[in-house]
Amino acid sequence: xxxxxxxxxxxxxxxxxxxxxxxxxxxxxxxxxxxxxxxxxxxxxxxxxxxxxxxxxxxxxxxxxxxxxxxxxxxxxxxxxxxxxxxxxxxxxxxxxxxxxxxxxxxxxxxxxxxxxxxxxxxxxxxxxxxxxxxxxxxxxxxxxxxxxxxxxxxxxxxxxxxxxxxxxxxxxxxxxxxxxxxxxxxxxxxxxxxxxxxxxxxxxxxxxxxxxxxxxxxxxxxxxxxxxxxxxxxxxxxxxxxxxxxxxxxxxxxxxxxxxxxxxxxxxxxxxxxxxxxxxxxxxxxxxxxxxxxxxxxxxxxxxxx
Amino acid sequence: xxxxxxxxxxxxxxxxxxxxxxxxxxxxxxxxxxxxxxxxxxxxxxxxxxxxxxxxxxxxxxxxxxxxxxxxxxxxxxxxxxxxxxxxxxxxxxxxxxxxxxxxxxxxxxxxxxxxxxxxxxxxxxxxxxxxxxxxxxxxxxxxxxxxxxxxxxxxxxxxxxxxxxxxxxxxxxxxxxxxxxxxxxxxxxxxxxxxxxxxxxxxxxxxxxxxxxxxxxxxxxxxxxxxxxxxxxxxxxxxxxxxxxxxxxxxxxxxxxxxxxxxxxxxxxxxxxxxxxxxxxxxxxxxxxxxxxxxxxxxxxxxxxxxxxxxxxxxxxxxxxxxxxxxxxxxxxxxxxxxxxxxxxxxxxxxxxxxxxxxxxxxxxxxxxxxxxxxxxxxxxxxxxxxxxxxxxxxxxxxxxxxxxxxxxxxxxxxxxxxxxxxxxxxxxxxxxxxxxxxxxxxxxxxxxxxxxxxxxxxxxxxxxxxxxxxxxxxxxxxxxxxxxxxxxxxxxxxxxxxxxxxxxxxxxxxxxxxxxxxxxxxxxxxxxxxxxx
Numbered sequence: 001x002x003x004x005x006x007x008x009x010x011x012x013x014x015x016x017x018x019x020x021x022x023x024x025x026x027x028x029x030x031x032x033x034x035x036x037x038x039x040x041x042x043x044x045x046x047x048x049x050x051x052x053x054x055x056x057x058x059x060x061x062x063x064x065x066x067x068x069x070x071x072x073x074x075x076x077x078x079x080x081x082x083x084x085x086x087x088x089x090x091x092x093x094x095x096x097x098x099x100x101x102x103x104x105x106x107x108x109x110x111x112x113x114x115x116x117x118x119x120x121x122x123x124x125x126x127x128x129x130x131x132x133x134x135x136x137x138x139x140x141x142x143x144x145x146x147x148x149x150x151x152x153x154x155x156x157x158x159x160x161x162x163x164x165x166x167x168x169x170x171x172x173x174x175x176x177x178x179x180x181x182x183x184x185x186x187x188x189x190x191x192x193x194x195x196x197x198x199x200x201x202x203x204x205x206x207x208x209x210x211x212x213x214x215x216x217x218x219x220x221x222x223x224x225x226x227x228x229x230x231x232x233x234x235x236x237x238x239x240x241x242x243x244x245x246x247x248x249x250x251x252x253x254x255x256x257x258x259x260x261x262x263x264x265x266x267x268x269x270x271x272x273x274x275x276x277x278x279x280x281x282x283x284x285x286x287x288x289x290x291x292x293x294x295x296x297x298x299x300x301x302x303x304x305x306x307x
Numbered sequence: 308x309x310x311x312x313x314x315x316x317x318x319x320x321x322x323x324x325x326x327x328x329x330x331x332x333x334x335x336x337x338x339x340x341x342x343x344x345x346x347x348x349x350x351x352x353x354x355x356x357x358x359x360x361x362x363x364x365x366x367x368x369x370x371x372x373x374x375x376x377x378x379x380x381x382x383x384x385x386x387x388x389x390x391x392x393x394x395x396x397x398x399x400x401x402x403x404x405x406x407x408x409x410x411x412x413x414x415x416x417x418x419x420x421x422x423x424x425x426x427x428x429x430x431x432x433x434x435x436x437x438x439x440x441x442x443x444x445x446x447x448x449x450x451x452x453x454x455x456x457x458x459x460x461x462x463x464x465x466x467x468x469x470x471x472x473x474x475x476x477x478x479x480x481x482x483x484x485x486x487x488x489x490x491x492x493x494x495x496x497x498x499x500x501x502x503x504x505x506x507x508x509x510x511x512x513x514x515x516x517x518x519x520x521x522x523x524x525x526x527x528x529x530x531x532x533x534x535x536x537x538x539x540x541x542x543x544x545x546x547x548x549x550x551x552x553x554x555x556x557x558x559x560x561x562x563x564x565x566x567x568x569x570x571x572x573x574x575x576x577x578x579x580x581x582x583x584x585x586x587x588x589x590x591x592x593x594x595x596x597x598x599x600x601x602x603x604x605x606x607x608x609x610x611x612x613x614x615x616x617x618x619x620x621x622x623x624x625x626x627x628x629x630x631x632x633x634x635x636x637x638x639x640x641x642x643x644x645x646x647x648x649x650x651x652x653x654x655x656x657x658x659x660x661x662x663x664x665x666x667x668x669x670x671x672x673x674x675x676x677x678x679x680x681x682x683x684x685x686x687x688x689x690x691x692x693x694x695x696x697x698x699x700x701x702x703x704x705x706x707x708x709x710x711x712x713x714x715x716x717x718x719x720x721x722x723x724x725x726x727x728x729x730x731x732x733x734x735x736x737x738x739x740x741x742x743x744x745x746x747x748x749x750x751x752x753x754x755x756x757x758x759x760x761x762x763x764x765x766x767x768x769x770x771x772x773x774x775x776x777x778x779x780x781x782x783x784x785x786x787x788x789x790x791x792x793x794x795x796x797x798x799x800x801x802x803x804x805x806x807x808x809x810x811x812x813x814x815x816x817x818x819x820x821x822x823x824x825x826x827x828x829x830x831x832x833x834x835x836x837x838x839x840x841x842x
Binding site for chain 1: 336466469470475478479480481688689717718719720756760762763764765766768769770771772773774777778784786804806807827829830831832833834835838839840841842
């Protein structure tokens with residue numbers, strides 16, 4: 001066996017592993033996100049570096065402490081599904097990821113995890129997306145999602161086509177759940193943002209493709225364990241050939257970030273940035289109709305920040 | 308002094324055995340490509356293949372082994388050949404486990420059989436087929452034992468340990484099952500090799516192995532050879548420890564064609580020593596009439612043993628097969644392809660040619676040079692390389708092909724070419740790999756979800772690294788796949804991702820000869836000059 005690696009991993013992570021088992025108990029007491037403290041449904045920022053835009057957005061939403069109580073465990077769901085380098089914009093910006101991990105720890109999080117059920121080989125996607133190092137170096141930890149054993153079956157009660165799904169155990173065990181997609185073009189669903197990013201928390205994706213993809217994405221949005229916060233990375237945006245992209249020529253530098261507790265609102269605002277009418281994106285429209293959130297931006301209180 | 312050669316030999320051989328084993332079961336990509344290729348460059352048969360097919364690049368391994376053999380005899384067999392050392396381990400276990408201690412004794416060589424097998428191997432090679440070597444080569448057999456059987460066990464242990472240890476200290480790994488039809492032959496060989504070494508020491512190496520027989524032809528004339536000196540008291544201790552059964556005590560002669568230099572005899576007797584053979588005269592082994600009789604008897608025994616072990620395994624193999632099929636089905640069900648939910652596709656894929664690994668240049672060339680050791684199968688991070696059964700026909704039996712049911716070829720990965728010890732898969736730069744067209748995707752519209760159900764899918768296009776599979780407007784808001792052949796490289800990501808069963812709506816047709824794909828060209832997008840909000 002790879003003894004050296006084994007020892008390295010054991011020492012580095014044994015503690016983390018054992019800590020995880022206790023997080024279930026925390027859940028009984030934690031997870032109290034109060035809606036009263038922010039006057040905004042959605043914050044949109046433009047013109048800055050990812051970390052600065054994140055700070056401005058979170059301040060406007062009432063600070064990260066509103067979402068994370070001291071000692072809670074946090075799970076981040078970035079997009080790190082593709083074995084391509086950061087500059088290709090197929091995965092969430094590593095700089096944003098490392099900043100969020102740091103901020104979560106500063107806000108009192110006991111542990112910060114990140115994972116993704118990748119499309120390309122998971123080891124290489126984690127590594128080459130730059131997200132693995134970004135998260136680990138900032139004091140968080142990326143965890144595997146590469147075999148079915150890491151996923152637990154749950155019921156999606158309000159789902160029309162998707163009534164059951166196997167979700168990663170971290171979602172069930174962690175106190176705070178933050179969704180951090182990257183805004184991209186998507187050949188199949190037109191566009192991929194927060195709702196679509198959650199395809200990376202389930203195991204059985206083929207079923208979705210096989211059974212009305214847009215409906216399944218919206219269905220999963222109705223599942224009770226919704227992200228406590230959604231941060232859309234729209235710094236580098238892939239405008240075509242998504243979700244994997246072919247080259248850096250597919251990107252524009254939009255330098256934007258959207259933050260909201262409402263996935264549908266976040267998707268609607270991001271779609272507008274992208275230049276797409278939200279109601280023309282199948283899953284956004286269906287999710288809105290199913291009551292997952294509100295895609296009518298004019299009905300929301302939006303705070304716009306230019307950095 | 309020569310007494311200590313044996314422990315030294317054991318230490319070196321264990322290094323080779325353990326490292327080779329770990330390389331073949333390495334499910335966490337621990338070893339670097341350069342280490343693997345350097346370490347395996349000493350393996351004889353792969354190195355010869357490299358010499359034959361890509362003359363000039365790193366065939367030193369095989370020359371080194373030839374030199375070593377000319378100097379000291381078949382050192383390769385006892386020190387470097389992983390299958391040889393593996394058999395030593397079995398013999399050692401046998402010695403510990405068997406209640407009835409049976410010392411080794413001299414047995415005459417089975418010349419007809421071993422020279423026939425060597426001749427067949429050589430003749431096949433002369434006619435451009437590597438099949439006989441594939442079946443018999445010790446390194447490749449060893450590789451298959453570990454890729455097909457040891458690795459799944461190691462993964463199983465790892466996954467169970469992961470459960471026991473808890474948390475994420477270790478992580479679970481999943482590997483696709485080896486096709487059972489292909490696994491039958493290696494399983495039979497495993498039983499044969501284990502059976503023979505359990506009972507008869509190095510009989511496999513001296514009767515079946517073409518590499519051993521070939522090196523034996525050279526070691527007969529080696530410069531330094533083991534000799535029984537004048538101090539010999541006639542105790543025959545050396546004979547009883549000789550794994551190769553090649554010390555004929557009657558003539559005090561050693562059959563150097565069969566001696567694998569295990570050095571057991573050096574260890575037990577001071578009269579037995581390596582000596583310089585000034586006049587390399589052939590040390591003939593006299594075969595008495597008594598020995599002839601013995602030959603017949605042991606020949607029969609040998610055949611019986613082979614047949615029995617083959618029969619014995621059939622039932623085990625078929626039991627294992629049925630198990631494997633059920634797990635396959637269970638897995639498919641778990642992935643959510645439940646027949647009551649989605650319609651089954653109707654048009655079978657009609658693949659004319661299998662898809663050979665990138666860097667193999669052409670199927671014909673690949674079939675001629677791959678010894679099917681399974682290294683690339685084991686190391687492939689995308690799990691796309693799987694041993695073939697009859698995909699290439701009999702000629703390519705067990706050689707890897709790209710199986711897009713089990714995975715797809717990672718766009719930026721060049722691992723198989725970097726580690727292949729035979730040169731059957733040649734190393735490619737990432738740039739070259741990006742344009743190496745191993746096959747071309749073919750779309751079957753009638754199987755496609757978008758066409759059948761009128762719902763979005765696009766899984767194929769999503770995974771395509773060159774956008775050779777693009778989504779183009781269909782009816783309403785729907786988009787349907789379309790293939791641009793000249794930029795398709797045949798990586799099979801589309802076929803793997805396609806969710807329809809039992810037949811895929813898109814599959815890769817292999818290129819008999821790999822082509823150069825065009826680069827996907829797109830104009831650079833205009834950067835936005837606004838920093839306003841559209842809402």
